[in-house]
Amino acid sequence: MQSRRGKHVRSEIADLSVRVSSEEPIRARAGGWRLARRARILITNLMVLLAFLVLWEIGADLYRSPFIPAPSDVWRAAVSLALHGDVNDRTLWAHTAQSLMRVLAGFAAAVVTGVPLGLLMGLYPGVYRGSRSLVEPLRFIPPLAWIPIAMVTLTGFTRYAFIIWLGAFFPIFVATLVGVPRIETLHTDVARVHGASRGWILRKVVIPSILPDILGGMRVGLGVGWMCIVAAEMIGGDMIGLGKLIIKYAELMRMAEIVVGMILIGLCGLVMNEILLLVEKRLFRWRWQVQL
Amino acid sequence: MNEKIHVAVTQRFNDLTVFERIEFSVRENEFVCILGKSGCGKTTLAKLMAGLISCTDGAVTIDAAPVDPKRHKLAFVFQESSLWPWRNVRDNVRIGLEVKNVPRAQAERRVDEMIGLVGLQGFEEYYPYQISGGMKQRVAIARAFAVDADLILMDEPFAALDAQTRQHMQEEVLRIWERLKHTVVFITHNLEESIYLADRIIVLSDKPATIKGDFAVEMPRPRDFAHPGFIDLRKRLGALIGVW
Numbered sequence: 060m061q062s063r064r065g066k067h068v069r070s071e072i073a074d075l076s077v078r079v080s081s082e083e084p085i086r087a088r089a090g091g092w093r094l095a096r097r098a099r100i101l102i103t104n105l106m107v108l109l110a111f112l113v114l115w116e117i118g119a120d121l122y123r124s125p126f127i128p129a130p131s132d133v134w135r136a137a138v139s140l141a142l143h144g145d146v147n148d149r150t151l152w153a154h155t156a157q158s159l160m161r162v163l164a165g166f167a168a169a170v171v172t173g174v175p176l177g178l179l180m181g182l183y184p185g186v187y188r189g190s191r192s193l194v195e196p197l198r199f200i201p202p203l204a205w206i207p208i209a210m211v212t213l214t215g216f217t218r219y220a221f222i223i224w225l226g227a228f229f230p231i232f233v234a235t236l237v238g239v240p241r242i243e244t245l246h247t248d249v250a251r252v253h254g255a256s257r258g259w260i261l262r263k264v265v266i267p268s269i270l271p272d273i274l275g276g277m278r279v280g281l282g283v284g285w286m287c288i289v290a291a292e293m294i295g296g297d298m299i300g301l302g303k304l305i306i307k308y309a310e311l312m313r314m315a316e317i318v319v320g321m322i323l324i325g326l327c328g329l330v331m332n333e334i335l336l337l338v339e340k341r342l343f344r345w346r347w348q349v350q351l
Numbered sequence: 352m353n354e355k356i357h358v359a360v361t362q363r364f365n366d367l368t369v370f371e372r373i374e375f376s377v378r379e380n381e382f383v384c385i386l387g388k389s390g391c392g393k394t395t396l397a398k399l400m401a402g403l404i405s406c407t408d409g410a411v412t413i414d415a416a417p418v419d420p421k422r423h424k425l426a427f428v429f430q431e432s433s434l435w436p437w438r439n440v441r442d443n444v445r446i447g448l449e450v451k452n453v454p455r456a457q458a459e460r461r462v463d464e465m466i467g468l469v470g471l472q473g474f475e476e477y478y479p480y481q482i483s484g485g486m487k488q489r490v491a492i493a494r495a496f497a498v499d500a501d502l503i504l505m506d507e508p509f510a511a512l513d514a515q516t517r518q519h520m521q522e523e524v525l526r527i528w529e530r531l532k533h534t535v536v537f538i539t540h541n542l543e544e545s546i547y548l549a550d551r552i553i554v555l556s557d558k559p560a561t562i563k564g565d566f567a568v569e570m571p572r573p574r575d576f577a578h579p580g581f582i583d584l585r586k587r588l589g590a591l592i593g594v595w
Contacts, residue, residue: 246435248427249433250446253446253447254421254422345436
């Protein structure tokens, strides 16, 4: 079985190189290897996942507690939540869509504020040094600690967005801030010799130079944003959202539904992260030179 | 005489005097080499002439006006690769033209011409990480010559290249310069390189740097390393700075 799969992948490589070889033989072969490597990675991942599920099922069977759901229980709960909705008749999709929107809003706000502020403080270190005593401690206050203040000052959608913004802001801000001093002076000198203005250098040198850092910060910020979703939905009034789903079923002590919510948060984060990674690879081919 | 560039500068960093009253001028379309040991302040001098840093005292003037990258057309070929890694060859060559707001179509034509001149046709879409060190310096040279500069500064542009590539690049630079005729100030620590290339060689002493000599090189190009005049000049230059 194993060997036949290997052969299949290999024949695919052969196909590919034959098709493009007349133009770019080397690149085609590299593409083929990359395909084979990707297939191998995918298979390994599926196997790890499968092994995890098996172990989980065995563990849950041995434990035999209503509070430790087996994968099969979680699957049944997921199907039921998807088809019939929860105790408030909200389907899984409605929960997911709501949470997605909240995270996206908070995340977008974090990008829109974090990048310019990071740029400002990176380009004018005096601004950063002068406001360090304010900025740095803020970084360590967990979004959870802001909940009471958010509850008394904000309402509706802004509450959710605020908590998520708090989580996503600093990774993006800091990534931008530390990216600026790493810009090669040689690259800015090239522009300066030709008489480029500060604005031109900002647009054509600074931004492209630190875009990879910004995107890296965005991926971290996105992760933290998703981590804040339960906290954010804890305080929001609406009975909808993946975080809210978890909280509702926690009160009912129904673990299978809670795990469904957890898995969906993980999946949403994964998909968004993969999208950002794809953008990164497309935009920064020149940065991937160190990777093989 | 048609003096194009005049340099009369003193440069200090805190209590370190890099050079004390260096004065020379460069004529239009002249190829001048500035020769000095490493660490004698050659790069500082080049950056001063490019307006990248300002001098403690004195001035660099081009056509009698203080050097100003916004007003003058300047170009610089750096020692290390200075290509922007996020741009391909074509877009790197275009940088100077973009800054100077040359209309797109005209800039494209000029870029094509320059890429042809440095022999990089077919590599327009390649990114810096995909090409060799010598090719990167070709791109940098194309970029410098593209803007029709008042002054092109080259700061040891071939120092990081192997001997064969270096020799080849020297020939290339001369070929392009003879074709386009620009004023070039070429910084080097390499005696043979300076004799091979220059109309004139200005020799700098160790720190604090002063001008130790100013030699006109009158041999016809292409110059032969075995030519008696070449060997004789090499001896004189070597004696002047202390042979290394």
